[in-house]
Amino acid sequence: MKNLVIVESPSKSKTIQKYLGPDYTVVSSKGHIRDLAIKGKDGLGVDIDAGFVPTYAVSKDKQDVVKDLQKQAKKADKVYLATDPDREGEAISWHLAEVLELDENAADRVTFHEITHDAVIDAFAQPRAIDMDLVHSQETRRILDRIIGFKLSKLLNNKIKSKSAGRVQSVALKLIVEREKEIQAFQPEEYWTLDAKFRKDGKEFTASLAKINGEKAEIHNGEEAEKAYQACLGEFTVSSIRPTTKSVAPFRPFITSTLQQEASTKLNFSAKRTMSVAQRLYEGIDLGNGEEGLITYMRTDSNRLSDVFMASARNRIMSEYGKEYAGFYKAKVDANAQDAHEAIRPTNLDHDPESIKQYLTNEQYRLYKLIYARALASQMSAAKFSGESIVISQNGYDFNASGSRMEFDGWLKVYGDYYASKDTVLPQLSEGEKLTAKELTKNQHFTEPPARYTEARLIKQMEDDGIGRPSTYAMIIDTIQARGYTELKPSTPKSKTKVFFPTEQGILTVEKLDQYFSSIINTKYTAMMESELDGIAEGNADELRVLQEFWNKFTPLLDEAYEKMEKVQPEKVGELCPDCGSELVYRNGRFGKFISCSNFPTCRYTRQLGGEEKEKPEPTGKTCPKCGSELLKRKSRYGTYFIGCSNFPKCRHMETLDGEEIVPKAKGKTAAKSASGTARGRRKAK
Numbered sequence: 001m002k003n004l005v006i007v008e009s010p011s012k013s014k015t016i017q018k019y020l021g022p023d024y025t026v027v028s029s030k031g032h033i034r035d036l037a038i039k040g041k042d043g044l045g046v047d048i049d050a051g052f053v054p055t056y057a058v059s060k061d062k063q064d065v066v067k068d069l070q071k072q073a074k075k076a077d078k079v080y081l082a083t084d085p086d087r088e089g090e091a092i093s094w095h096l097a098e099v100l101e102l103d104e105n106a107a108d109r110v111t112f113h114e115i116t117h118d119a120v121i122d123a124f125a126q127p128r129a130i131d132m133d134l135v136h137s138q139e140t141r142r143i144l145d146r147i148i149g150f151k152l153s154k155l156l157n158n159k160i161k162s163k164s165a166g167r168v169q170s171v172a173l174k175l176i177v178e179r180e181k182e183i184q185a186f187q188p189e190e191y192w193t194l195d196a197k198f199r200k201d202g203k204e205f206t207a208s209l210a211k212i213n214g215e216k217a218e219i220h221n222g223e224e225a226e227k228a229y230q231a232c233l234g235e236f237t238v239s240s241i242r243p244t245t246k247s248v249a250p251f252r253p254f255i256t257s258t259l260q261q262e263a264s265t266k267l268n269f270s271a272k273r274t275m276s277v278a279q280r281l282y283e284g285i286d287l288g289n290g291e292e293g294l295i296t297y298m299r300t301d302s303n304r305l306s307d308v309f310m311a312s313a314r315n316r317i318m319s320e321y322g323k324e325y326a327g328f329y330k331a332k333v334d335a336n337a338q339d340a341h342e343a344i345r346p347t348n349l350d351h352d353p354e355s356i357k358q359y360l361t362n363e364q365y366r367l368y369k370l371i372y373a374r375a376l377a378s379q380m381s382a383a384k385f386s387g388e389s390i391v392i393s394q395n396g397y398d399f400n401a402s403g404s405r406m407e408f409d410g411w412l413k414v415y416g417d418y419y420a421s422k423d424t425v426l427p428q429l430s431e432g433e434k435l436t437a438k439e440l441t442k443n444q445h446f447t448e449p450p451a452r453y454t455e456a457r458l459i460k461q462m463e464d465d466g467i468g469r470p471s472t473y474a475m476i477i478d479t480i481q482a483r484g485y486t487e488l489k490p491s492t493p494k495s496k497t498k499v500f501f502p503t504e505q506g507i508l509t510v511e512k513l514d515q516y517f518s519s520i521i522n523t524k525y526t527a528m529m530e531s532e533l534d535g536i537a538e539g540n541a542d543e544l545r546v547l548q549e550f551w552n553k554f555t556p557l558l559d560e561a562y563e564k565m566e567k568v569q570p571e572k573v574g575e576l577c578p579d580c581g582s583e584l585v586y587r588n589g590r591f592g593k594f595i596s597c598s599n600f601p602t603c604r605y606t607r608q609l610g611g612e613e614k615e616k617p618e619p620t621g622k623t624c625p626k627c628g629s630e631l632l633k634r635k636s637r638y639g640t641y642f643i644g645c646s647n648f649p650k651c652r653h654m655e656t657l658d659g660e661e662i663v664p665k666a667k668g669k670t671a672a673k674s675a676s677g678t679a680r681g682r683r684k685a686k
Contacts (some may be wrong), residue, residue, distance in 0.1 A: 002023045002076070002078070003024045003025070003076060003078045003079075003080060004027065004072050004073055004075075004076035004079045005020065005024050005025065005026040005027070005079075005082050005110075006028070006029055006079065006081055006083070006096055007028055007029070007082045007083060008029055008030070008031055008083050008092060009028055009031075009279075010030065011280070011283045011284060011291070012028070012115060013026040013027060013028045014026075014284065014291050015283065015284030015290070015293060016082070018291065019117045020120065020121075025072070027068075027072060029062075029065060029069065029083070029092065029096060030065055031092070032059065033062045033065065033066055033069075033096065033099065034058050034062075034095045034099065035056065035059055035142075036055070036056060036143070036146050037055045037056060039055070039057075040055065042150060042151065043150060044147060044150055044151075045057070048551065052543075052544060052547045052548070052551075054142075056095065058099065069100060073100045073102075078108070079100065079102055080108050080109075080110050080124065081102075081109050082109075082110045082111070082123070083096075084299070085112065085113055085297055085341065086297075086299055086471065087134045087135075087537060088138060088471060089111075090131055090134035090135050090138065091134070093109055093130055094132070094135045097130060104129065105130075108127055108129075109128050109129060109131075110128075113296050113341055113342055114282075114293055114296040114347040115283065115284055115292070116292065116293055116347045116348065119347075133536065133537055133538065134537050136536050136537075136543045137537035137543075139543070140533060140536055140546055140547060144529070145166065147551070147554070148166060148554070149164065149165070149166055149167075152165040152166075152170075152517070153165050155558065156509060156512065156513075158567070159512070159561075159565045159566070159568065160505075160508055160509065160565075160567075160568045161505075161568065162485075162505060162508070162509045163483045165509070165513065166476075166479070167526060168462075168472060169476050169479050169480060170509070170510075170521050171467050171522065171523055172458065172462060172476050172477075173485050174510050174513070174514075174521065174522070175458065176453055176480070176500045176502050176506070177506060177510040179453060180452070180507070182449065182450050183449040183450065186449035188447050189446065189447045190221060190445070191218070191445050192221070192222065192224065192442055193209065193442070193443045194208070194209040194219070194225065194229065194397075194399075194440070194441070194442050194443075195209070195440070195441050195443065196208075196232065196437040196439070196440050197438050197439040198392070198401075198435050198436075198437060199438050200427040200428075200429070201428065203425070203426070203427040205401055205426050205427070206401065207390070207399035208399060208401075209228065209232075209397060209398070210391075210399065210400040211398040212398075213396040217397075222444065225444070226442070228397060228442070229440065232397050232437070233440065236399070236434070236435045236437060237392070237393055237432065237433070237434055238391075238430065238432060238433040238435065239391045239392065239393040239431065240390065240391035240431065241390050241391075241429060241430070241431055242390075243388050244388060244404075245384070245385070245387075246384070246385040246386075246387075247382045248383045248410075248412075249411075250327065250377050250381075250382065250410070250415070251377065251378065252303045252343070253303060253305060253374055253378045254345075254371060255300055255302065255303060256275075256298060256300055256301060256344070256470030256473070257301070257462075257463045257473060259278070259344055259370075259371070260455070260459050260474065261459055261460055262418070262456075263370065264454065264455045264459075265454075265456050266418050267367065269363075269367070270455060270474075270477075271459060271473055271474035271478075272474045272477070272478050274367065275298065275474045277363050277367045278344070278367060278371075280364060281293075281295045281298075281364060281367065282294070282295050282297060285360065285364065286359065287356055287359050293347055294346060294356075294368060295344055295347060295371055296341075296343075296344055296347060297341055297342075297344075298344050299341075299470045299471045300341035300342065300344060301469070301470050302342060302343060303343050304342050304343060305375070305378070306342055309345060309375075310379060313375070313376055313379040314326050316376070317376070317380055321380075324381065324408075325410065325411075326379070326380065326381060327380045327382065327410070327411070343375070344375070345371065346368070346371060349372075352372065353365060353369040356368075370418065373414050374415065374418075376414050377412075377414040377415035378411070380410055381408075382410050383406065383408060383410035384407045384408040384410065385404050385405065385407060386404075386405060386407050387403040387424075388402070388426060389401075390403075390429060392435060401426060402424070402426075403425055403426035404423060405425055406423060452491060454498065454500075455477060455488070455498075459473050462476070465526075466523075466526075466527035466530055466531070467523055467530065469530065480506070484503055484505055484506070484588065485502065485505060485506030485509060486503060486506050487500070488500055488501075489501060505588065508568070512561075515565075516557060516560060516564070516565060517557050517561070519553065520550075520557065529546075529550070532546045533546075569585075570587055570596075570598065571586045572584070572586075572598075573585060573586060573595055577597040577598075577599065577605050578605065579597065580599055580602075580603040580605070582597055582599035582603060584598065584605075585597075585598045594607070594609060595607050595608070617632035618632060618633040619632060619633075620632060624651060624653050625653065626645070627647050627650075627651040627653070629645050629647035630645075631643050631644070631645060631655075632644055632645075632646050633657075641657060642654055642655070642656060642657070643655045643656070643657065
């Protein structure tokens with residue numbers, strides 16, 4: 001074997017193999033191969049006293065993968081590490097170099113932001129060494145998350161039965177809980193509006209009360225509304241006509257967060273679904289002549305587009321739509337952008353969505369069409385609107401009406417399907433003209449509380465606050481639901497839009513974190529930590545200092561919480577256990593809330609919330625062939641019946657109702673001794 005290339009994804013390996021040819025063998029690591037070991041003090045896999053030195057272990061499900069990679073690496077003349085072009089990908093390459101005993105300073109790391117022939121060939125023409133600054137940044141993030149995840153989760157589970165806590169996860173939950181508390185505390189205020197409907201030349205239009213005697217119109221109650229209504233029953237005069245023009249610039253091309261937001265609102269995709277579909281588009285789709293990557297790397301917070309793409313887009317726009325549709329785009333630099341990636345765009349504008357629709361699933365087609373339209377539209381000229389703003393007055397009451405019509409569609413020629421724009425054409429009017437209202441209505445309203453977070457709004461808020469990063473948003477949203485802290489559901493029975501509601505457990509979790517960890521579980525501290533991680537990635541900050549400062553701040557808070565946080569007792573049902581006479585309590589399990597005996601585990605009585613008692617085991621009159629105890633007929637959680645030993649869990653003998661022994665599925669082959677090692681060269685001279 002001449003050259004071995006290791007990528008993360010099996011589907012990606014097929015695409016790259018096609019481009020590199022027979023002199024290369026492209027294989028997959030199937031993602032991360034190692035993680036922090038679960039051993040040492042508190043099972044952290046990190047020796048804090050020795051300077052936060054981590055110990056890594058090959059994941060159990062990657063033992064065979066690693067062995068196979070080691071065999072192939074020994075046969076190869078050269079090994080290339082071609083994992084994803086971000087911090088996670090850089091870390092995976094470093095872990096591969098460690099287990100394959102490669103020189104981390106050797107030029108064997110290749111990166112590309114799109115999986116196309118030219119991009120892949122160019123990348124292999126200029127390999128580089130592993131960027132240890134990026135590795136240290138990812139490693140520091142992982143250690144921070146491990147410390148908080150293990151230590152804080154253990155505390156919360158012990159004290160209030162919450163399942164987990166996280167450095168960013170808990171801050172996202174805090175946003176949702178704080179919004180819910182704002183809504184619950186909100187006091188609606190009454191206000192009224194007045195609308196006049198006019199008709200001229202067969203066209204109807206509505207004007208709304210804007211000013212009273214030159215001041216902003218504020219009508220607080222029905223009495224004031226009636227007074228205004230009576231004052232406006234006479235003839236109106238057109239007091240002002242002002243022509244208006246508006247230019248609407250194209251949206252910037254997608255970054256990870258804006259793609260997730262737009263896919264949520266326009267396609268009704270969850271963040272997790274969006275990233276899954278985008279991953280497939282990036283890795284490659286078979287277009288009838290082998291697989292080809294259709295979009296650039298989808299984890300990015302850069303708005304930059306390559307000069308090559310912009311030139312290609314300009315040529316396509318001019319040839320397809322005309323010179324007047326070509327615009328000029330310049331990327332805006334975001335202070336929080338962490339990597340010099342491009343924005344998300346199609347890799348080849350010749351692959352327009354309709355021409356390749358037959359090769360895509362419906363989800364792939366819809367997301368690709370959105371990405372394609374956004375990238376192309378970003379290179380087009382602004383849309384132009386003209387209209388007029390009209391003031392219609394009576395007795396010191398000024399009503400405003402406005403009209404708008406599109407004069408030039410510009411970028412909306414391509415992106416119009418995703419942009420709400422509707423012409424409102426007013427009839428021809430002149431100043432001083434008299435008008436009589438066809439209809440005059442006064443309307444009562446009440447101020448609305450702030451809106452609950454949708455997925456899109458939550459992602460936007462996290463992005464604005466500088467917490468999390470592109471690759472983490474979908475996982476955070478998934479986690480706070482999986483832990484039972486939030487529910488994503490329609491705000492009303494008729495609403496189609498799903499919003500986040502915190503559960504009782506989610507609210508309790510945030511309240512306890514606010515009480516004892518408010519100095520570190522907040523948006524400001526979390527955003528500051530993200531900046532520190534960025535500094536490490538850029539070689540401008542020392543990871544040991546960052547970890548030590550965090551540890552010095554976190555430890556006393558944790559000690560105080562263990563000492564002072566009260567242990568929440570389960571809520572009592574108000575009934576006694578029919579088996580032992582102890583109090584019955586409510587508990588939370590993996591399948592939701594249920595009723596259980598407070599004397600657990602001595603007494604194992606349980607029943608569902610609906611009142612149905614858990615079916616009790618029935619004696620069979622048979623004895624266990626393994627330990628001699630009585631065999632019982634039991635009902636499984638899936639509603640099926642089996643025979644099990646009464647001495648469970650000490651004896652785990654099971655059989656079917658027909659007497660055939662049930663052998664549990666093996667959890668896997670006996671794992672070889674975990675390959676492990678401490679980080680090499682973690683500390684570097686600054």
